[in-house]
């Protein structure tokens with residue numbers, strides 16, 4: 001039995017990487033572009049200060065992100081992959097796939113809005129990604145254009161699993177955790193689903209609501225539910241108060257209306273025996289070959 005390949009099993013340390021520029025900042029993290037000194041491969045390394053995590057009581061968030069990324073593994077190309085984690089005295093390190101081409105949000109804002117063809121392509125990649133999440137029993141809970149990045153070949157890479165939910169994880173029923181769950185707001189106002197606002201359980205259908213919001217935003221450049229304050233946005237969400245611009249594509253309108261439904265189980269795909277067959281069969285995806293989406297179309301304004 002040959003000795004294990006050292007490079008495969010040795011716990012990495014920051015000395016294994018050359019840290020380059022800062023490519024992003026989170027509320028608890030700094031993300032660096034880094035190069036593996038042995039292979040020159042590029043990674044995004046998300047660095048968190050232990051003191052900051054402890055002070056802000058975010059250890060559960062960090063532990064959750066690590067656990068979900070490990071569950072996702074590397075068999076679906078639409079998710080950022082966690083290669084290694086390690087720590088030193090003061091910091092934690094996540095070594096992740098480097099998303100070279102930035103955020104979907106930047107692309108939407110740069111173009112103003114996507115063409116119908118471009119929207120169909122990226123909506124299809126998102127559907128395939130959500131099928132995989134459902135298969136793995138994960139709810140992202142904070143899906144939004146800032147958390148959908150592009151890799152070097154302009155395929156999507158979904159990030160940010162700190163607020164994700166692992167279905168079937170036993171929820172301790174003690175009073176304390178019930179209270180914590182009740183008041184632990186999850187998500188981002190403009191994309192949060194009604195069930196989370198009504199403090200009902202979030203399910204994979206919560207991500208379908210967010211998908212509806214993202215498709216609307218790719219086609220209009222605007223979020224469907226917007227307002228001057230979170231409270232007013234929540235009111236609009238709960239009243240389904242949104243509208244389509246004049247001349248909006250009828251088929252796209254039909255699809256979005258089937259996602260932006262208050263009752264989670266009534267959303268298109270929510271009750272599919274084979275997820276997400278009923279979404280794949282919607283007229284909006286008529287030209288999509290689900291077994292091979294082909295190369296991404298180049299971005300062009302609508």
Ligand SMILES: Nc1ncnc2c1ncn2[C@@H]1O[C@H](COP(=O)(O)OP(=O)(O)OP(=O)(O)O)[C@@H](O)[C@H]1O
Pocket residue numbers: 023024025026027028029030031044046080096097098099100103146149159160
């Ligand atoms: N794998 C990656 N490749 C390239 N950029 C990334 C990657 N992961 C995160 N980023 C960028 O780094 C920034 C911080 O991301 P991170 O997920 O650490 O924090 P966040 O979730 O955005 O912030 P918050 O903690 O407030 O929710 C983001 O702007 C994101 O675009």
Ligand SMILES: O=C(O)C[C@H](Cc1nc2cc(Cl)cc(Cl)c2[nH]1)c1ccc(Cl)cc1
Pocket residue numbers: 050051053054058059060062063066085086087092093094
């Ligand atoms: O080495 C491992 O994989 C396990 C450790 C566990 C771990 N050590 C921690 C220290 C602190 Cl202060 C906070 C959290 Cl959430 C911590 N989690 C760890 C290290 C790095 C990362 Cl990114 C996550 C977890």
